[in-house]
Amino acid sequence: MGRVGALALMLGIGSVLAWTPAALADTTGSAESAASSVASTGVKSATARPRTAATRVRGGGAVGMSSAAPKHDSTNAALSTGSGGTSARNIRTGKVTVVPSPASSITAAVAAASPASDGNGAGSAAEPLLGAATELTNRASHRTSQTATPAASTTGAPPLAFATASALGGFTLPVGPIRAAIIAAQAYIYGYPILAVQRVQSLLGPLNTMNINTSFASADAAPFWKAIGGGSRPNVNVLYSLASLDLSNGPVVLSIPNMGDRYYSFQLNDPYIDVDNYISSNPTAGNPIGGPGPGRYAITWIGNDVDVPGAEKVLVNYSSELMLGRVEATTADQQEVVDLMEQWTLTPTGETSINNAVLPSAYLSPISVLNAISLAMTQNPAYPTDTYASELAKLAQIGVGPDPNDPTTALQVQDTLGPISQLAAAISTQITAILLPPLTDLTQKLSAFQHQGWAVTKSNIGDYGTDYLYRAGVALVGLVANTPDQALYFPGLLDSNYLPLKGIRTYLIHYAPGQAPPIDDGGFWSLTVYNSDGTLVDSSTLNVYSNGPVVINPDGSIDVILSQVDPGDPNSNWLQTPAGDFSVYLRIYAPGQAAADGTWLPQPIQRTSGLFG
DSSP: OHHHHHHHHHHHHHHHHTTOGGGGGOOSSTTTOOOOSSOOOOOSSOOOOOSSTTTOOBTTTTBSOOSOOOOSSTTOGGGBOSSSEEEEEOTTTOOEEEEEOHHHHHHHHHHHHOOOOOOOOOSOOOOOOOGGGTTOOOBOOSSGGGOOEEOOOOTTSOOSSSSOBOTTTSOBOOOOHHHHHHHHHHHHHHHHHHHHHHHHHHHSOSTTOOEEOOSOOOSSSOOGGGGTGGGOSOOSSEEEEEEEEEOTTSOEEEEEOOOTTSOEEEEEEOTTSOEEEEEESSOOSSSOOBOSSOEEEEEEEGGGOOOOTTSEEEEESOSEEEEEEEEEOOTTTHHHHHHHHTTOEEEESSOOOOOOBOOOOSOOOHHHHHHHHHHHHHHSOOSSHHHHHHHHHHHHTTTOSEETTEEEEEOOGGGTSOHHHHHHHHHHHHHHHHHHHHHHHHHHHHHHHHTTTBOOOOTTTTOOTTOHHHHHHHHHHTSSOOOTTTEEEEEEOBOTTSOBOBTTSOEEEEEOTTOSOOEEEEEEEEEEEEETTSOBOSSTTOEEETTSOOOOOTTSOEEEEEESSOOOOTTSEEEEOOSSBEEEEEEEEEEOHHHHTTSOOOOOOEEOSOTTO
């Protein structure tokens, strides 16, 4: 590997692990006990975006949003001030305010963040293949207003704005291999979610089209849900739908029939996997849109905010959104639910672009991955700009992200770094890709140690702010995660003795009278067993479901036995386990207050057999 390779290896590991300590700080307090599908993967002095002005859109008007995100093109004359800023109309008042343009914000941050150069050498750059990223994608822009053109080559010329001036003459030096390796690891973590989203979009057909799955998840079926998080840990109590939305030319109207008293939700995720809004049967203070139906909802990008007569406005921050639908169903009423789903419609009010998202070739070099991240970031400018300006400035130092001088142009790593720095960045990126899965698994296990065997995740799930490592971990495990007010997820990973769950043993989950998972009206809870790789167990008893045939003891308690062989106990519920390692996931949809505020947590999983079965 050589000295540069060894150095990049250490720096890549260090850059990832530097974000880890805060992941271990979860407690059972109300703020940190709200759960979802991934245990915390850490945070580097990061905070979630508060649900206040200029961060989040909720509801039909302006819930926590004070300015519209403008298009980054010269044709949007109504939003351009021509003075280094952008005028944005306040959604609530209609007033026009001036905010810094992305270019000026990023350029200023670059100047503030540029470190002293650690030098660079000469030599040929190596780009080892990155097997861990074989399915990441470069998505071509689907709208003219945000077309990203790779930066022209600057070979032979010093890179602009990415190196500090020397005190001995004012000349510029390129970013050296040490700094390049550190930033490359951070760039991979930052960009992993957006490439994962674009991979999903590439697997779908035309934009603004509802793709519905009329079958339940199963262990052997060709899974529709493979588009989401690689198909791991699907819910077997809902039927899914999925759509990739293009809102650049106008709102898209979602129409639904009366859904009765069953749980449903349409989750709108931005390209960085933050939840922008919901339409659900369980309206909350943070996500107030929805109800039983019927309803018409105009999903509207804040950069093209127009009214649609007869439709409730649902504001989102980006023109490209991923909409995941879930609707509660059982085998008994499956056809009834399918009939309802087939009445869902998506109607664009403007022209729909062609879905140009494509899967990359089977093998990508680490530099190609960084360039793909750069293009994706440029096609989907981070909003609000001031939240991410310092991170964008840092990544731009190695040629990742939009060009500070022209935000419609994507930087390229090879045009910014010298050969040795490229080699260091490539190795660091590859190491980071290899480390992300085991690090995510480790932090889940550590959270489980802290919470009686059940991993408990952070309250900023779905609204990550600058918590980039946590966001990447969620994207790895499940990609599209609910916010805690809509659903909570508790991965059961260890027994009451803090040992991994194994199929050779027998276990008991016991809910005392009145201590079953708390749910609001219209909600439900379920327990589902998964193999160690996140796939479903091949069994007809892989799920216990609160709205299904749950056996409840005379005193109101509930017992769930986990074992390979049917215990033959008519007074208990049986979950069949595989022969090897496994996990059991508790899901709570429309969680009750006690679960939402963390005063209720799952009790330990009791081992009822010997250590060896």
